[in-house]
């Protein structure tokens with residue numbers, strides 16, 4: 001192997017973490033993002049550190065590399081130690097402040113960030129990728145590649161499996177739809193299902209414009225970060241819970257109430273809510289959606305294109321292609337994207353140096369996420385299960401294995417014992 005460059009496609013949380021890890025491991029790193037901003041779905045999320053995500057964030061901070069992105073989200077948190085139904089010790093980052101900060105971190109680490117560069121093709125040398133091609137026909141040479149293109153959209157998927165293009169933060173009509181590097185390389189991708197007639201999954205939350213809500217609701221949100229408004233019986237929404245990817249929020253409390261969280265915009269914890277119905281509720285008389293713009297009608301469809309891969313995040317049959325974030329499993333969440341990105345970027349740099357690829361110990365919450373997420377891809381039942389550290393089956397498993405903790409001395413000892421202390425922040 002003579003090459004030097006790691007190319008990352010997709011600048012969501014997964015791609016940003018992969019880029020930071022690869023650069024910190026000493027690789028020349030280039031990041032290609034089709035829109036004008038980094039962070040993808042992370043531009044409208046905000047919930048961090050809830051349930052098992054707390055443990056994973058603390059583990060990642062001790063490992064270094066992409067894990068340092070958790071410092072950025074902590075730095076712009078509007079609320080910390082928030083409790084809401086089924087969730088403890090959450091922090092809520094400010095969605096308006098986080099992107100420039102992440103961009104600065106990546107630039108400082110030496111990552112060459114290329115926004116408004118949509119990758120649409122590639123060339124191969126036998127089983128390996130040798131170059132990418134962008135929308136303008138420019139050829140980008142590289143040695144190792146990370147597919148962090150996510151699974152949102154493109155518009156066709158939202159039309160086919162959802163309620164149409166709802167004009168979400170991915171902004172496909174303006175910047176072009178998602179193009180999968182794994183798919184373009186000829187690998188057959190996997191699709192998550194929420195039932196025989198429900199391929200993919202509809203995103204589980206939207207954002208309301210703050211100023212459109214009543215002063216009383218805004219005061220509650222400013223004070224505690226959370227507002228819970230009981231729904232009249234005729235507006236409860238049990239049936240919507242089944243189609244959400246965020247199984248950690250598929251609890252009756254989310255069907256019987258409107259749960260709002262303050263992330264800068266006001267996060268509405270349901271896939272969509274018809275505006276005329278929403279406006280009948282006290283405090284929401286003037287409500288309007290901020291993301292997706294058609295949040296009264298539907299939400300983006302995700303998880304229709306997942307890469308089959310191994311435990312070190314190498315795409316099956318493509319030795320120099322790694323994957324991370326939603327691309328690497330039915331992984332729901334920023335934390336899940338960051339920690340898989342960390343490993344993908346680090347292993348891409350290892351591949352470049354002919355070093356043995358790192359498999360994360362399952363004595364860590366992150367290792368458990370990586371291993372279970374990989375196994376789940378092998379069966380239809382697994383593909384019907386969301387993998388998130390914040391709830392559902394994986395969080396249960398963390399509890400059973402005593403991996404879920406908020407005790408920093410336990411996490412210190414765990415990361416020392418597994419040999420992962422600052423592992424991702426040292427040049428190889």
Ligand SMILES: Cc1cc2nc3c(=O)[nH]c(=O)nc-3n(C[C@H](O)[C@H](O)[C@H](O)COP(=O)(O)OP(=O)(O)OC[C@H]3O[C@@H](n4cnc5c(N)ncnc54)[C@H](O)[C@@H]3O)c2cc1C
Nearest residue numbers: 010012013014034040041045046047119150325326333334
């Ligand atoms: C509305 C919504 C709210 C959410 N809220 C939360 C939350 O509060 N907390 C939480 O933990 N999780 C939340 N999630 C889930 C979480 O945001 C995602 O699971 C995670 O951020 C996915 O990260 P990713 O990097 O894998 O993918 P994405 O964020 O989708 O990033 C993929 C990136 O790749 C780019 N791209 C695609 N194709 C190409 C190409 N060919 N060339 C160049 N660039 C390309 C896209 O433009 C995009 O920026 C939310 C998701 C949604 C949709």
